[in-house]
Every structure is written in structure tokens, then in C-alpha cells.
Amino acid sequence: MKNAMAKKLIIVEDDVIIREAFVTLINQSSDYIVVNAYSNAEDAIKKIKEDAPQICLMDIELPGMSGIDAIPKIKAILPDTHVVVVTVYENDDLVFKALCEGASGYLTKNTPSAKLIESLKELDSGGAPMSTNIARMVVSSFHKNRQTPLTARELEVLELLSSGKSYSTIATQLFIDKETVKSHIKNIYLKLEVHSKAEAIEKARKSKYI
Amino acid sequence: MKNAMAKKLIIVEDDVIIREAFVTLINQSSDYIVVNAYSNAEDAIKKIKEDAPQICLMDIELPGMSGIDAIPKIKAILPDTHVVVVTVYENDDLVFKALCEGASGYLTKNTPSAKLIESLKELDSGGAPMSTNIARMVVSSFHKNRQTPLTARELEVLELLSSGKSYSTIATQLFIDKETVKSHIKNIYLKLEVHSKAEAIEKARKSKYI
DNA sequence: AGTGTGCTCACCCTTTTTGGGGTATTTTGG
């Protein structure tokens, strides 16, 4: 028997076995009800308004539109619906792309059943369910590289440069002369082996110096 | 009785009640052993080399050096030690600062005992333990604002501008004329009510348009 | 005492970039 306040879900997953398994599993919980399950994103989006789910479990690899691209389309129609990606991929690019597009969580398909239901509850209590490795990837993305050829001052300058500031503005902000800023930047270019702002920023971002 | 492979922990927490509670709790687990507990960061750092912990539980509000500032100092000595922040603060700035400085996890002090031990295990299995609200904050930090006055093309241009690229470079990359890039940027400045690259980037970042 | 590194500042030079003004055409979506 369903709770009167049971949350509505939809599932988008092309593998019929997995899809049905999810439906069965989730419908066993009295707090959640699967209102629809789709094998592709296009159909799900077409019906999303009437389904009006609070939660959407989304696979990435789908025939036609990818699950990643489907996220912003769903959020455009129902901004408060939580889209949780459920996939086999633990690839950096996909994870961050999904999160940037608006995913509220990212689970890998080896997630045990109990953990899946628990993840749904986390959504309601203001959380963001992630599989172990995903959480590590996300947290690591904030970490800076502590092995940098640049000095602390150079990092400061590069940081400001990367926010679009001009030499003069950086100088004012650091209470130093514009010529000193130029010196620092010359040294930065030397050390990073680049010859322009854009290259320096790209290299520094890639190496996580900033 | 401790497991032979028991992980070594240190605890840095100024409140003696809480500190002792952590010690007692963690020492009950056969997989973890508290080798030392400190009431301030300075002492912990002084002894970190001989303590050689795999994990460090770190409070933020401490007498003297803050727990945030202690993180990079610890990682400088023992790069592979996981520092987990355990604090009452759920403030955005502190969370992201801690993660940027190298924290492997961020727990709030209301974390139940069982969950704390579970969090330690998550560290070993390649995870990043976070309290519910923290996980949401971290994931939300990736989300873009879908309500933007800018068009898709303008966002593309602004994105490239924010990576330090010049008008010409942006033009080449988008297969359009430099003059067109200028037009887009003029419109961006108009819409964002700014008059320079730096202001535009700052405003766009703050509003999470990019 | 000498060496090296980092931070600071200065002056030279040229080229590129930027921002603001205006105008106009084509493309696209509803």
C-alpha cells in the first residue's frame, strides 16, 4: 500500500530487464511510486508534464537523445524535479557534464537495492546521492595540485588573471606596481612554457594549479 | 582487540568532551585506532610525522591556527593522509575552502556515531564522506543558472572569454568573424550592465550563468 | 661570506586587444 504522500518517479532506461527491475524494486517501497518507465528520453520528455514526477532516474546511454542532453530539457519543464543519473559509466567527463546540466545525483548501476532506496530518501532530506567513487571524483575536482612550479605570488597573479582582470587591476588589487605584475606574468609564462594569457590559464587549469 | 592492519587516526578538536567522545567511539572499532588527539592544530602538525596517521579528523574552529589552514600544512607533510573536516559549520565558503585546501570529506557534528565509522570506511574504499547537506551544496555548485538573460551563443562567447581567449581566438574557434564576436560581447555587456571583460566574467560567475 | 630564489620596480619597444559609436544584412523560430 502506498503512502498518501508517496513521491512520483519516472525511469528512463533502455534495457528492459534493468528497467523492470527498477520498477519492481521501487514500487515495493511505500514512499515511492513509479508513474511511468520509458526506454528513451524523447518519450519521457513528451510525457513529463503529465507524469509530473518529483524524481527521474536517468540512464545515459540511450537510443536517440542521450541521458545527459535530456537533463536540461526535463529541468526546463519541471525545474524542481530531481534527476538522478544511474549508469555504468564512471568517466570524469560524463559525471561533471551530468552535474553541470543539473543532475541531483549520480549512481552507478552496481548500487545495491537497499542503497538505491536510501538514495531516494537522501534527495528528500536535502542531499545529493552519489556512489562512492563518484563522490571522490567530485571532491577531488576541488583539490589543487600542491606540486606546482609557480610561487605563491605567481599563483595569486595567475588566479586574478584567470578572472579576466587586467595587469593594472591586478596591480591595484595586490598593492604592487603594474611592472611587477608584468614581471610575475613573464615568469609564469617561462615556467609554464606558454606565450599568452589563454595558454597559461588553460595549462594552469588543466594541471590544477589554480 | 585491534586488527593488525588497523588504520591510524589523529583527532584535532578543542572541545575536550567531544574529543574524548570521538576517541572512545573510534577506538571501539577494530579497524581504526586513535594514535593521538590534539586540542589545537599547531601541536598536531608538530607531531604529525611520527603519528603518521592515515586519517585526520579536523575541527575548524580552533584556538590559534584554524582547521582550514591546517589542512594544506598536513598534506604537505603527509600527502596521502585523508583529512576529514568535522564541524558544526555548514557555511558555503568554509566547505569549499576546506575542499580546495585538500579535505577528503566534510561531516557535520550531528553525524550519528554509526555513520561516522561508516564514513571512515568510505575513505578506504575510494569515497569522500559528506553529510547530506554538504553533498547537496557540492553538487549544486556545478549547476548552472537556467534563467539567464543571455542567449546560447552569447553564453558560448562568454565561456571562451572567461578562459582568457581574445576576440580573434574566439572568432576562429566559433567559425565566425571577429566583428561578430564584438557584437555578441557588446550585447553581453548591455544585458549584464557591465563595461569590461572582468566585470562580465565576475557577474556571470556569481550568477552562475557560466 | 657567498649563492640562489623570490619579490619588487623600471624603462624600452611594438603589436594586439579592447571598448564604444553606429549601421546593416541574413537567419531563425514561432
Add this chain to the structure above:
DNA sequence: CCAAAATACCCCAAAAAGGGTGAGCACACT
């Protein structure tokens, strides 16, 4: 078909970028 968006072009002056060279000062390390 209309409006919005994307595209392109003109002119102009100020600012910024980049590259070169040199040099003083402090601090740490040997």
C-alpha cells in the same frame, strides 16, 4: 510575417599585452 538572434562591417582612441634587459632588496641555505 515578425521579432529576435546571429552575422558582418565601418571608424576611432585608449588600454593592454608581450618581450627584452637590468637591478635592488630580503631571506634562506650552505
